Amino acid sequence: MALVAALGAILNSPIPPVGIEILPGDPSAWLPECSNNRPFLFEERNLGIPLKAVCRAYLEASHIFSNARKAGLSSVETGDVSLANSTSVLLLANPAHQTALNTRKILVDSGFIDANVELDFTAALLSSHEASKHSTLWHHRRWLLRRSRRNYSENIDEGDDTLSGIALSVGDYRSELSIVSRACERYPRNYFAWNHRYTCVRSLVSSINRLRSNSSHSNLVEVLDEECSWITSWIERHISDYTAMQYACQLSQLLQETSHNDVSSHLTQSPSENVLHSFNFQTLRTHAESLLRAYPDHESLWLYLRSTFQYSGTSIERVEDGSIVRGLILFVRDLSNTAPKGSGQDTSLEDKCGIINLHACRFLSWLARRLNATVGALEGNGRAINCSVDVGILADSLLRTLSTAD
Amino acid sequence: MSASQLLIPLHVQYIKSLGENKDDLVYHLTAHLRMNAVYWGLTALCAMGHKDALDRDEMIEYVMSCWDEEAGGFGAHPDHDPHLLPTLSAIQILTIHDSQDKLNIPKVTKFILSLQQPSGVFAGDQWGEIDTRFLYSAVNALSLIGQLHLLDVEKTVGYIKKCKNFDGGFGAVAGAESHAAQVWVCTAALAILDRLDVIDQDTLAWWLAERQLPNGGFNGRPQKLEDVCYSYWVLSSLSILRKLSWIDSEKLIPFVLSAQDTENGGIADRPGDLADVFHTVFGIVGLSLLGYPGLVDIDPVYCMPADLVASKGLRKDWEALPRRNS
Numbered sequence A: 001m002a003l004v005a006a007l008g009a010i011l012n013s014p015i016p017p018v019g020i021e022i023l024p025g026d027p028s029a030w031l032p033e034c035s036n037n038r039p040f041l042f043e044e045r046n047l048g049i050p051l052k053a054v055c056r057a058y059l060e061a062s063h064i065f066s067n068a069r070k071a072g073l074s075s076v077e078t079g080d081v082s083l084a085n086s087t088s089v090l091l092l093a094n095p096a097h098q099t100a101l102n103t104r105k106i107l108v109d110s111g112f113i114d115a116n117v118e119l120d121f122t123a124a125l126l127s128s129h130e131a132s133k134h135s136t137l138w139h140h141r142r143w144l145l146r147r148s149r150r151n152y153s154e155n156i157d158e159g160d161d162t163l164s165g166i167a168l169s170v171g172d173y174r175s176e177l178s179i180v181s182r183a184c185e186r187y188p189r190n191y192f193a194w195n196h197r198y199t200c201v202r203s204l205v206s207s208i209n210r211l212r213s214n215s216s217h218s219n220l221v222e223v224l225d226e227e228c229s230w231i232t233s234w235i236e237r238h239i240s241d242y243t244a245m246q247y248a249c250q251l252s253q254l255l256q257e258t259s260h261n262d263v264s265s266h267l268t269q270s271p272s273e274n275v276l277h278s279f280n281f282q283t284l285r286t287h288a289e290s291l292l293r294a295y296p297d298h299e300s301l302w303l304y305l306r307s308t309f310q311y312s313g314t315s316i317e318r319v320e321d322g323s324i325v326r327g328l329i330l331f332v333r334d335l336s337n338t339a340p341k342g343s344g345q346d347t348s349l350e351d352k353c354g355i356i357n358l359h360a361c362r363f364l365s366w367l368a369r370r371l372n373a374t375v376g377a378l379e380g381n382g383r384a385i386n387c388s389v390d391v392g393i394l395a396d397s398l399l400r401t402l403s404t405a406d
Numbered sequence B: 001m002s003a004s005q006l007l008i009p010l011h012v013q014y015i016k017s018l019g020e021n022k023d024d025l026v027y028h029l030t031a032h033l034r035m036n037a038v039y040w041g042l043t044a045l046c047a048m049g050h051k052d053a054l055d056r057d058e059m060i061e062y063v064m065s066c067w068d069e070e071a072g073g074f075g076a077h078p079d080h081d082p083h084l085l086p087t088l089s090a091i092q093i094l095t096i097h098d099s100q101d102k103l104n105i106p107k108v109t110k111f112i113l114s115l116q117q118p119s120g121v122f123a124g125d126q127w128g129e130i131d132t133r134f135l136y137s138a139v140n141a142l143s144l145i146g147q148l149h150l151l152d153v154e155k156t157v158g159y160i161k162k163c164k165n166f167d168g169g170f171g172a173v174a175g176a177e178s179h180a181a182q183v184w185v186c187t188a189a190l191a192i193l194d195r196l197d198v199i200d201q202d203t204l205a206w207w208l209a210e211r212q213l214p215n216g217g218f219n220g221r222p223q224k225l226e227d228v229c230y231s232y233w234v235l236s237s238l239s240i241l242r243k244l245s246w247i248d249s250e251k252l253i254p255f256v257l258s259a260q261d262t263e264n265g266g267i268a269d270r271p272g273d274l275a276d277v278f279h280t281v282f283g284i285v286g287l288s289l290l291g292y293p294g295l296v297d298i299d300p301v302y303c304m305p306a307d308l309v310a311s312k313g314l315r316k317d318w319e320a321l322p323r324r325n326s
């Protein structure tokens, strides 16, 4: 039980660790001298715990937790200490332990745990690869933010787990965004981290909408501006990350919707209007095309290009003169023509060429469906997407369909 | 043993062994998923025609030990709070064992309905995390206990519509990336509600078929690794849309089989990884949808034995591949 108390004291301290790492193997490998009987390292607010110690602590904490729950939640002060300690250790080993998180919410509500300290504690948990993929921890943060920050809107739809209508500070936004970035570096394509980011950025836009000429307004606009540059460069550094590309499109959509109401005038007045204002579907399309030219074997980039058309108001169907579509077909045909051809000996190159061809075919068949064009090679059978059709033939027949339509 | 066929006796043995080591750490670390795991194990056994390999009375007793009388829902384990996910699993287990009489139907119905939010989505529990998985759990559970008429269908469908992306797929919440598992929960919920018209069926089927990788396996999102469980999410969705022929099952079957643990039983997410009950059930029910010989039909909407669902009058218009003889 001493181990849970010792770890619990660190995890629940008013200044929780900034990082937590579970170290492989048993304590003796890490702690040859093993001073003051603590089978873990705690230095400069970083906690390192050998796996074996975590396992032992987890079993201890399970018993303490189970007994404390039976005794009744928040009945006595000492019960609160053992609940806080045991739940923090349970979460350390098993971040998906939802009942432990629920119990901590009760302790926050009762005032036993401070919401800001709890935000720091979850940030530390989220620094681990394993923990950051769990939706419940991200929800816990949003719950804490709603609980501890002021509401500025009367009718917040809490039921939708939103942060819009909550008065988050510039610091809050920066901190949430950076926790997400770190989680996505450690656990690529982190679904719930990206969802959290989108929730935050929606809240950011609604705060900007509300504040107008307030002094903190321009600081918030600056955060949004940074976000637009950040996502662009993130995509360039993570060219297989379709999740990021989807997020970029969502962000662009959000800005586009926002510019329909009076916020656009506030955005234009900001000193950093350049990045924000050039962040639109046209720019994203150019971005996708330029990346595709360099990395045509990356499926994500093909879907990025599709997305920029789908989201934007200028959907393909509405472009009557077909110039964009023609340009696109020629772009795809060129791409697959200039792709490296396998020599018959180099199989990896041959594979790569096959993959480019497959993505180009899928792209053109998608385009054909958007245009309601019937293309012989693909007609009426979704299965064709997994066979390789000749891109050149596909492109030419699509172009012919277009000219007949004209 | 060779991995060129499904090792049914070995997998039955594997599932039976899962409940045996109650003292080890893994058992404790997975307690928050126990109710789901029991349902996964039972469904896998049903699909292999060995429903009785686990003791029925013991299982029902476990389920009832997780009932929270005050809340009206089930937890995953007696030490855990009630939540929609284990509540659905509990109802599925009791239904498979023909023991719905153990349920306090008015109470559990009230619990489920209390979790619907103004937007139509469901929270998993009183703390308010939302996800289309919870929405599906609610719809499935209400349907199994004959209480679907109490649900506001328009409101529920309204939220699913908000999650629909341009690629035809659905995400966990409005604005989230399409994800094969979320596609399945949304598609299956719409099937139960007789609202498949909400789906852009061709667009979605193309997106699903594009999840198949050159090695035959499926991923759940573009440019992610193949994973056995995603073959089920994709197959069940395509089966509900009656487009299972759009994928190459001849390439998928060997991939699933190659992820079997040929020594201790069970199926892993991909070859070489550690087997678990989650990938075991979804690997097996996926094979069942593909007409793999020797397996029992599984309903892709409820993920339960098809004849049971049909006997309750709940069968929807899905289509699996015909069962093969060998």
Ligand SMILES: [Zn+2]
Binding pocket: B227, B228, B229, B230, B269, B279
């Ligand atoms: Zn999986």
